[in-house]
Amino acid sequence: MQLEISTELAELRAALRRFTSERLEPIALEIDRTGAVPDGTIELLRDQGYLGMRLPEEFGGGGCDLPTYCLTLEEFSRSHRVFTLILDGSSGLNPIAIARFGSDEQKRKYVAGLANGSLTAAFALTEPEAGSDSQAIRTRAERTPGGWLINGRKHYISGAHVADVILVMAVTDPVKRARGGISSFLVDRGTPGFTVTRVETTIGSDAIKIAELTFENCFVPDSAVLGEVGKGFAIAMESLVSGRLGVACSCLGAADRLIEMSARHANERKTFGQPLADRQAIQWMLADSATELAMARAFTYETLRRVQAGEETGSATSMCKLYCTEMVGRVADRAVQIHGGMGLVRSYPVERFYRDVRHYRVGEGSSEMHRMLIAREVLR
Ligand SMILES: Cc1cc2nc3c(=O)[nH]c(=O)nc-3n(C[C@H](O)[C@H](O)[C@H](O)COP(=O)(O)OP(=O)(O)OC[C@H]3O[C@@H](n4cnc5c(N)ncnc54)[C@H](O)[C@@H]3O)c2cc1C
Structure with missing residues (x-):
């Protein structure tokens, strides 16, 4: 007996199952053999319309609903967890947060690229002293003329070693903290003061890596704030x-x-x-x-x-x-x-x-x- 979310999605499941076993399964075996995602994988997923499938169409996304997206994750996950992470990178937290809360300039700069896989993003909340208790983050962003200076350390950040942009959560008001004192910043790779200080593999596939990030007087302009100052935690929780x-x-x-x-x-x-x-x-x-x-x-x-x-x-x-x-x-x-x-x-x-x-x-x-x-x- 196969439970279905809806009759329409039962048909989609059949198509996904075929695609996964015929096209993704050989790639999954290659990922296990080499510990890396082979060239052409992103292009294949893009050509089939899976990248950015949950993003609004105005950003080049597929505009699908949450059940359709979740069913795709379910079927991809029958093959390899890596495919679900690629899907999440193009339709998950980062692109959705920028599409929903970003300025016009931020949307132009990042969303279409994240939706089509030409850009990747990472989400940096966790710190050595703040994991489950994420409100306890210590990374600070302090006002300076024209922008902010970020100081602190993040760790266990998925895919951050190769990401083009990092969504960094930092304390902007130490009194308010999670109640209006944490803001999110879009920090581009290569920004002076931002370095990837360690890359680690985990218990799962070697193709999945996490990184430690260090921010030392890293200057970002006001235009790097995502949404309103102080609303970063709300964006993450959304x-x-x-x-x-x-x-x-x-x-x-x-x-x-x-x-x-x-x-x-x-x-x-x-x-x-x-x-x-x-x-x-x-x-x-x-x-x-x-x-x-x-x-x-x-x-x-x-x-x-x-x-x-x-x-x-x-x-x-x-x-x-x-x-x-x-x-x-x-x-x-x-x-x-x-x-x-x-x-x-x-x-x-x-x-x-x-x-x-x-x-x-x-x-x-x-x-x-x-x-x-x-x-x-x-x-x-
Ligand atoms: C592979 C991987 C990818 C990750 N990717 C990201 C990412 O992209 N971005 C990001 O920001 N973070 C990421 N993380 C971090 C992840 O979110 C944290 O590891 C997680 O929130 C747990 O935090 P911690 O490791 O500090 O454990 P701790 O908070 O130290 O907890 C240790 C253990 O104690 C338990 N525990 C903690 N407090 C309590 C309590 N009050 N009562 C009972 N039990 C408790 C926890 O459940 C856990 O089992 C990633 C982690 C991994 C391993």
């Missing part, structure tokens, strides 16, 4: 709803693929003269994974429908993010167990999925932060 649902749908896609691979392996692999699929121990793992995926999908699709209809959803998006990210962790663990040694060997995708999905419980608000938000609503 994107949370769609970000959580995007992550939830990426987990649905990864879980779906892991179950598919596990079922195939269970049917093909014989031990003690019989297929693994005949063993109740294996069947129960598959049954648990399939049940958890179906439940996660039903609630996530329902929440997507409600968000799209403009309904108040309370902590439902946190529940989707929390449940789906934890669900895919359990599904990946069972998939490794069903595959035995093959589940731990680099040349098979299960091992990579197992590592890649671990990111989801930390990024975009950790499980603990989402439990905190849900509990707050329960206790109110």
Whole structure:
């Protein structure tokens, strides 16, 4: 049984599934082999209309709605997490924030380029002393004639080592802080005083890197402020709803693929003269994974429908993010167990999925932060 968001999107899923298995899957294998995204990948996604698909058409985007975008993330994530990050780079927080809050000049300078993949952006909020407690950031931006001087350090910033522009959150009023004292600045690569001081790979694919950024008396003009001074935190929080649902749908896609691979392996692999699929121990793992995926999908699709209809959803998006990210962790663990040694060997995708999905419980608000938000609503 395949749950669908809507009948129209069922047709889109079929097209996406074909594109992903025929065109993206060979690229995914290449990414795993080399640890880099091969040339031509961005162009392929652009030519097929996937880059910037959620941005308004006036900026060269596809103008699609959130459910369509999330379904695309779900299907891409069946192949490789890297494709979902490329999609997010051209339709996620950074381009959406600039399209929504940017000045005409900022929109002209960045949005079309981000939408078509010729520019990349990074979002720099996290600091060594401020992760979950993001309001505690210490990076300061102080007024100077004609602009601002930024000083501070950001770390774990996705893709910042190659980004053309960084959306930097900095304190502009230490008394007000998150209540009107944090602003966002668009800092171009190469701006004097801004350096990438460290690049790291993580538990997932080597193609995904995070960077530490240092700002030392980095001057940016007034025109680099995104939106109003003091509204930076609000801009960051605006994107949370769609970000959580995007992550939830990426987990649905990864879980779906892991179950598919596990079922195939269970049917093909014989031990003690019989297929693994005949063993109740294996069947129960598959049954648990399939049940958890179906439940996660039903609630996530329902929440997507409600968000799209403009309904108040309370902590439902946190529940989707929390449940789906934890669900895919359990599904990946069972998939490794069903595959035995093959589940731990680099040349098979299960091992990579197992590592890649671990990111989801930390990024975009950790499980603990989402439990905190849900509990707050329960206790109110
Ligand atoms: C691969 C990757 C990509 C990232 N990309 C970006 C990016 O592009 N931009 C960006 O700004 N940041 C990014 N981050 C940072 C990410 O958002 C933070 O790592 C995350 O918010 C957690 O912060 P922390 O690492 O400082 O952990 P901490 O805040 O130190 O938390 C450590 C652990 O304690 C838990 N915890 C913290 N406080 C509490 C509490 N009060 N009660 C219970 N448990 C608690 C947390 O949930 C976590 O499990 C990225 C991180 C990674 C690993």
